[in-house]
Amino acid sequence: MAKSDVKVLGSWPSPFVMRARIALNIKSVNYEYFEERLREGKSELLLKSNPVHKKIPVLIHGDKPICESLVIVQYIDETWSSGPSILPSDPYERATARFWAAYLDEKWFPSIRTIGMAQGEDARKAAIAQVEEGLVLLEEAFGKCSKGKRFFGGDQIGYLDIAFGCFLAWLRVTEKMSGIKLLSEANTPALLNWADRFCSDAAVKDVMPDTEKLAEFGKMVIAKMRGAAPPK
Amino acid sequence: MAKSDVKVLGSWPSPFVMRARIALNIKSVNYEYFEERLREGKSELLLKSNPVHKKIPVLIHGDKPICESLVIVQYIDETWSSGPSILPSDPYERATARFWAAYLDEKWFPSIRTIGMAQGEDARKAAIAQVEEGLVLLEEAFGKCSKGKRFFGGDQIGYLDIAFGCFLAWLRVTEKMSGIKLLSEANTPALLNWADRFCSDAAVKDVMPDTEKLAEFGKMVIAKMRGAAPPK
Numbered sequence: 523m524a525k526s527d528v529k530v531l532g533s534w535p536s537p538f539v540m541r542a543r544i545a546l547n548i549k550s551v552n553y554e555y556f557e558e559r560l561r562e563g564k565s566e567l568l569l570k571s572n573p574v575h576k577k578i579p580v581l582i583h584g585d586k587p588i589c590e591s592l593v594i595v596q597y598i599d600e601t602w603s604s605g606p607s608i609l610p611s612d613p614y615e616r617a618t619a620r621f622w623a624a625y626l627d628e629k630w631f632p633s634i635r636t637i638g639m640a641q642g643e644d645a646r647k648a649a650i651a652q653v654e655e656g657l658v659l660l661e662e663a664f665g666k667c668s669k670g671k672r673f674f675g676g677d678q679i680g681y682l683d684i685a686f687g688c689f690l691a692w693l694r695v696t697e698k699m700s701g702i703k704l705l706s707e708a709n710t711p712a713l714l715n716w717a718d719r720f721c722s723d724a725a726v727k728d729v730m731p732d733t734e735k736l737a738e739f740g741k742m743v744i745a746k747m748r749g750a751a752p753p754k
Numbered sequence: 755m756a757k758s759d760v761k762v763l764g765s766w767p768s769p770f771v772m773r774a775r776i777a778l779n780i781k782s783v784n785y786e787y788f789e790e791r792l793r794e795g796k797s798e799l800l801l802k803s804n805p806v807h808k809k810i811p812v813l814i815h816g817d818k819p820i821c822e823s824l825v826i827v828q829y830i831d832e833t834w835s836s837g838p839s840i841l842p843s844d845p846y847e848r849a850t851a852r853f854w855a856a857y858l859d860e861k862w863f864p865s866i867r868t869i870g871m872a873q874g875e876d877a878r879k880a881a882i883a884q885v886e887e888g889l890v891l892l893e894e895a896f897g898k899c900s901k902g903k904r905f906f907g908g909d910q911i912g913y914l915d916i917a918f919g920c921f922l923a924w925l926r927v928t929e930k931m932s933g934i935k936l937l938s939e940a941n942t943p944a945l946l947n948w949a950d951r952f953c954s955d956a957a958v959k960d961v962m963p964d965t966e967k968l969a970e971f972g973k974m975v976i977a978k979m980r981g982a983a984p985p986k
Contacts, residue, residue, distance in 0.1 A: 574857060574891060586846055593852045600845040613832040614818055620825045625806060659806060 528553040529582040533560055535739050537631075537688040538591035539579040544684050545598040547725035549605035583714075592623055595684055606678045612658050615667070619674070622663055623685035631658040631689055637696050638744055646700075653696075653704055660686065661710045668712075672719055672727050679723055687720040691730055695737045760785035761814040763800050765792055767971050769863075769920035770823035771811040772961050776916050777830040779957035824855055827916055838910045846912075847899070851906070854894045854895055855917035858911055862888040863921055869928050879931075884926075885936055892918065893942040900944075904951055910954055919952040923962055930960035 532539030539700065546553050558568055558578055571580045571587035576602050581588045581597065588597050599608040608618050633656065636649035656700045667674040667682060674682035697704050720731050760778065762785050764771030778785050790810055791798055803812045803819035813820045813829065820829045831840035841848050865888065868881035899906040899914060906914040929936050937946045951963055 588849045592854055593849050597845050597849040617820045617825050617829040
């Protein structure tokens with residue numbers, strides 16, 4: 523097989539990197555994956571490719587770097603027709619998918635992070651309430667977007683599936699570490715089933731991190747953030 | 755003229771509302787504009803149309819509400835072909851425009867806000883440095899995107915022109931209030947000329963707020979934020 527002219531610079535625990543990889547898998551695009559050793563220092567290629575933010579993921583197509591995960595997913599959708607469309611074709615459905623993707627990044631995922639990082643019990647409870655409230659909104663959005671089909675995007679994984687689904691491993695880690703079921707049959711039955719379908723999809727399963735391994739990584743990050751020794 | 759089925763819920767000092775209005779102007783779409791009286795309480799129509807964020811702008815097309823300014827601009831571009839394209843046609847150029855638009859909203863404009871709101875001199879100086887650093891990056895981006903033409907989008911105002919240009923009135927207010935030239939012939943000559951062209955464009959000039967009026971509004975907001983009486 524010819525060497526691919528597509529590269530992804532990433533790090534395995536990053537939900538944002540997963541977005542780029544899933545989108546490439548959906549389009550059956552071969553790519554070289556470079557795992558950044560972030561603790562040992564960012565690679566020259568990363569610093570050169572994303573000089574503004576110096577962050578992963580970066581997609582490099584030929585000699586062109588593309589940064590920011592949702593920008594990357596849209597670029598992949600607009601560049602390769604070798605697989606189903608990722609964005610819906612209807613402008614209103616596209617707007618709806620983009621709206622929820624922005625909500626997830628700006629409001630919902632920061633609350634997930636806060637659950638793990640919160641110093642006090644009140645802050646932790648407030649963050650859990652925000653995450654749960656968001657899941658109820660997303661359960662309702664699933665009904666409207668999927669129209670009875672398997673994914674937000676219909677029969678196939680689409681933009682909002684990718685935007686939301688990439689957070690499922692961290693959601694499961696948060697459930698495990700906090701002892702609280704965030705996705706449940708009682709409150710979010712549609713999302714609970716969607717999450718299983720998403721994680722077992724052929725485009726997803728090989729890039730979705732193992733919950734146990736990610737939980738270990740999460741504990742290490744929290745310990746570091748709190749300036750404490752890692753738990754024994 | 756038939757009553758328009760397009761509405762914009764907005765507030766005159768909001769740069770984000772301006773984005774929606776400029777995009778509609780570019781496409782020659784007639785719309786009804788509703789000025790929200792935010793201090794007197796948000797309208798029922800706003801609360802119903804944007805229940806998640808309860809924020810302006812909202813575009814209402816028929817009975818469909820679309821929220822978040824950059825989502826709205828893309829919706830307008832994808833829905834009406836009655837004017838030039840707003841997003842570039844090339845996927846890499848689209849990705850570049852989306853990247854800088856996200857940078858402006860997430861990094862650059864928050865620093866502009868900080869200049870006005872900062873409590874201490876150190877925080878204010880740091881914010882000014884961030885804004886200036888951002889302008890140098892954007893000056894460089896202008897060279898790459900415009901390819902010698904009048905706008906980031908080429909011969910016509912495009913997505914990144916709208917995303918950035920909507921902040922020009924607040925940039926001028928910040929210059930006026932801080933006494934510092936942020937756009938200058940020495941550091942950002944291309945942006946300085948671009949800003950004049952943007953503000954005098956037919957799609958922009960009627961929705962760009964007057965600097966004096968906006969500065970008065972800005973003083974009032976800062977006084978309110980600091981819990982002090984308005985300056986005399």
